[in-house]
Amino acid sequence: MSARRPRLTCALLLKKADHTLAGWLAWHLALGVEHIVVIDSGAFDNGRQTIQAYQADWPVSWIAAELDDTLSAEERRLNLTRLALTSLRHITQELDQSTSHRPDEDAVEDWIAILDADEYLSPNYDLRSLFQHTKDNTTAIALHWRIYGTAGHLMPPPGHIINNYVWHAPPEFHDHHFVRLLARLDHLPEANALTNPFLFDLPLETIIRSDGQAYQPHDDSTLAAPWKGGAIQHYICAQAHDETELPAAMRAHYDRNEQITTPERDKVQLMRQLANHMRESALRAGLSRLRDLVQQQLEKQRAAWLLHDSDLTLEDHVRHETFLYDRIRPSLEDVLTLNPQFSAHYEPGRTVLLRSTEGQLLECDPPEHHRPFAGFWQESTPHLLTLYTQDATPFTLGDAPCPFGMVSLHITYDPVKQTVLLPHETGHGSTVLEMIPAAVPPPMLFTPLPPANEEDGLSVRGLLMWLAGHPTVQPQDLQRALLLLSPSSTQHLRTVAPILEEFLPHFTKKPAFLP
Structure with missing residues (x-):
């Protein structure tokens, strides 16, 4: 291994905006990737909004790649890889400049990875262990695919893909021959000279596997143990939305669920903690985006109101023999x-503890910390519950978004038994919990929630009107209000403010690939 510290930057080739994007970023940043550039070849506005919301606080950036529709899949891949290589070279130069004034900074050796969203x-x-077998003449490390099936899910459940899909094909599955490279940047050709977007035109004899053995592309004996040191977990079935992306025959081929590999708890916990910090950035950015939309809506309504008001034939001042009046024009x-x-009124709530039928209080992760949750619940919105800890420190609860030391959940409530079921992503979806009155005060005075204005929930227009009437709304208040959206409004908001994807209610629907 080189005496220089390996520094990994990564390019993500993004074809469409997906609910897994934030989780992809959190996983790789938690591993120690020092910068991620998203090469966007299809999501465009949604991808740009999402990444730009994060990049103020996190080492991510976004580049649009507008490709000719007539290009073949191979030509598209080559063009995207060339753009990724150019971008990563620029990123490493900027990283060098930002650390050049710090004499205590370790000398680095730059490595890159170019991955798809699945x-x-x-x-x-850990990430550093992947480089322990490299030598001076090593140009790249080959990591084999580990192909994951659907794990029995007919539709993507909420929560992180790493935790939801743990069943995969056995090692000897032929497609595990495919590899992605971690490549040394100083050994790569210039982007415009690159001809092989998979092996980067590198000599095969200079590429090793993550266990230090020579990489031999067509040697079936490597499939006896393809994942020594690490793997590229490939979620093709989980990410393909319809038959245009994955035809039925290919889905049947890749939907392999023979073996299970559960993620290491320490890695998952670190990813969840970082994800919650990223969600704070997302909520702030989403709130700012919605406030911009509020101003646009108010300006339109103000123009319409002034036009309506000017159409009235009443004069402003009238004096008559028997009466007089001065017309008072109300503002918008x-x-x-x-x-x-706009004028949502506050309703009192209850503070509760959640207790299982065995008498165990619900605690945050990891359970050995023994920090039970308190909850804020209101009868007017019985399907909404906000949880927090008494010491107000950050926590995690499965894959549920827990920014600002708080989590708001869309629950299933039984009014007769006074019990609740938490959503799947909390990791407690199958546990019946009793609501026990408690004397723990809420951590903040929540802004009153907007009432529903559609048959099945709150509209985006109603949400914006609520924000207009409550200019001091905090990001935590917004997280609660988003859970009131109707299914159609949820889809609408997913388009206008994609950065809020993780906070939107989850409505199940039949997957596109089913008949």
Whole structure:
């Protein structure tokens, strides 16, 4: 292994915006990837909004790749890889400049990876351990695919893909011959000279596997133990949305669920903690985005109100022999106070503890910390529960978003038994929990929630009207209000504010690949 510290930067080739994007970023940043550039070849506005919301606080960036529709799949891959290589070279130069004034900074050796959105780098130990067998003449490390099936899920469940899909094909599955490379940047050709987007035109004899053995592409004996040191976890079935992306015959081929590999708890816990910090950035950015939309909506309504007001034939000042009046023109804000979302009124809530039928209080992760949750619940919104800890420290609860030391959940409530079921992503979805009254005060005075204005929930227009009437709304309040959205409004908001994807309610629907 080189005396220089390996520094890994990564390019993500993104074809469409997906609910897994934030989780992909959190997983790889938690591993220690020092910068991720998203090469966007299809999501465009949604991808740009998401990444730009993160890049103020996190080492991620976004580049649009507009390709000719007539290009073949091979030509597209080559063009995207060339763009990724150019971008990663620029990123490493910027990293060098940002650390050049720090004499205590270790000398680095730059490595890169170029991955698809359904591919996750997964070292067996930590990121640095992948480089322990490299020598001066090593140009790349080959990591084999480990192909994961659907794990019985007919549709993607909420939560992180790493935790939801743990069943995969056995080692000898032929497609595990395919590899992705961690490549030394200074050994790669110039981007415009690159001809092989998979092996980067590197001599095969200079490529090793993660266990230090020579990489031999067509040697079936390597499939006896292809994942020594690490793997590229490939979730092709979980990520393909319909038959245009994965025809039925290919889905049957890749839907392999013979063996199980559960992720290491320490890696998952670190990813969840970092993901929650990223979610704080996402909530702040989403709230800012919605406030911009609020201003646009108010300006339109103000113009419409002024036009309506000017159409009235009443004069402003009238004096008559028997009466007189001065016309008072109400402002738009005066009129909007009659709107139930704009003037949402506060309803009292209850503080509760959650207890299993065995008498165990619900605690945050990891359970050995023994920090029980308290909850804030209101009868007017019985399907909504906000949990927090008494010491107000950050926590995790499965894959549920827990920013700002708080988590708001869409629960199933039984009013007769006074019990609740938490959603799947908390890791407690099958546990019946009793609500026990408690004397623990809420950590903050929550802003009153907007009432529903559609048959099946809150509309985006109603949400924006609520924000207009409550200018001091905190990100935690927004997280609670988003769970009130109707299915159609959830889809609408997913388009106008994709950065809020992780906070939107999850409505099940039949997957596109089913008849």
